[in-house]
Amino acid sequence: MPVTQHDDTTVWHRRTFKQTLAHSAMWLGGLAVFAYCWMQISNSTTWFFVWDAPRIAGDIWSRATPPKWEYITQLGRPIWDTLNIATLGTLISLCLAVPVAFLAAHNTTPSKLFIRPVALFIIVATRSINSLIWALLLIAIIGPGVFAGVVAIAIRSIGFCAKLLYEAIEEIDSVQVEAITATGASRWQVMAFGIVPQIMPAFAGIAVFRWDINIRESTVLGLVGAGGIGLQLSASLNVLAWPQVSLILLVILAAVVISEWVSAKVRGAII
Known part of the structure; x- marks a missing residue:
């Protein structure tokens, strides 16, 4: 040993x-x-279906190729809705995650005994439920459509953004905070000039990173009726229109690759 x-x-x-x-x-x-x-x-x-899977996959591949390229004219609005769901959901989640993060960080929370546990519970609760489940619940409450997708993405992202942000707040340099406090600055001035400038790079990185994740998640929300290109995918799967399915998958892949490239460029510029 x-x-x-x-x-x-x-x-x-x-x-x-x-x-x-x-x-x-x-x-x-x-x-x-x-x-x-x-x-x-x-x-x-059912092992019969497992052993027969290569033949079925080959049959679907032969039906799905070549993609139905003329169908791409009907995918402009759905992919635009998907981008809007991801972007608006991310912006809403950031607006809500910032105060939650400040309430959860031990060096900025007004009360470690009462308020901090509530903020931590919000972070855990919103992170523990998948966006698809949130979408299913919201569709039952507010009906199907893009708005349900936006709210589902926003709720799912609050815990992610708040957790990373409150950890960044707890890791700030306390010397700068003490120096500003020594000048007689108020609590809000200390936060604005001593804490916020230190966490802005982390905040920008978290925002871009979460937006990149939300692009991926919003592409499948349409499968449960929450709008976006996933709705077209679900409709094509229901009628076994495999050439349309293959084209939709290619469009989703292109959107994810572009979002990954954009987020990598933005993170590189920030860092």
Whole structure:
């Protein structure tokens, strides 16, 4: 068993009988759990369809190629809706995430006993539910459409942005804050001139990064009726229009690649 000393040298020691027994028991326990899980998966799997999957995939590929290029004239509005869902959802989430982040950070929260736990709960609650589930809930409340997609993306993004931002707030240089406080500045002046300038690069990076993620997530919200190009994809899948499906997938891929390129350029300029 290797043990690293303070001088970074590795010294090997023989395991005792109890250590060997515990190590073997851990491996056997892991193998037993894996075997049990595999049995459960195997019992609920129709293996005929698994073995037949290559033939089915080849058949779908032959039906989907070549893509139906003339159908691209009907994808302009859906892909525009997808970009709007991602952009507006990101902007709304940032407006809500900033105050939540300041309330959650231990060095800016007004109350560590009452307000901070509430802010942390908001962060965990909005991050723990997928945007598709939020979209399903919102469609039942406000009806299908782009607005439900925007709200779903916004709610899903609050926890992500607030978590990264409050961690950036907690890592600021306290010397600058103390220097501004020593001049007699108010709490809001300290925040505006001592904290905000230090977290602006992190805030910009988080915003661009989340927008890039939201582009990907908004492409599939239409599958549940929340607007965007996913709605066209769902309609094409329902009627087995495979040439249209392949074209839609190519358009989604192009949108994701472009958004990745834009976000990488913006992050590079910021950093």
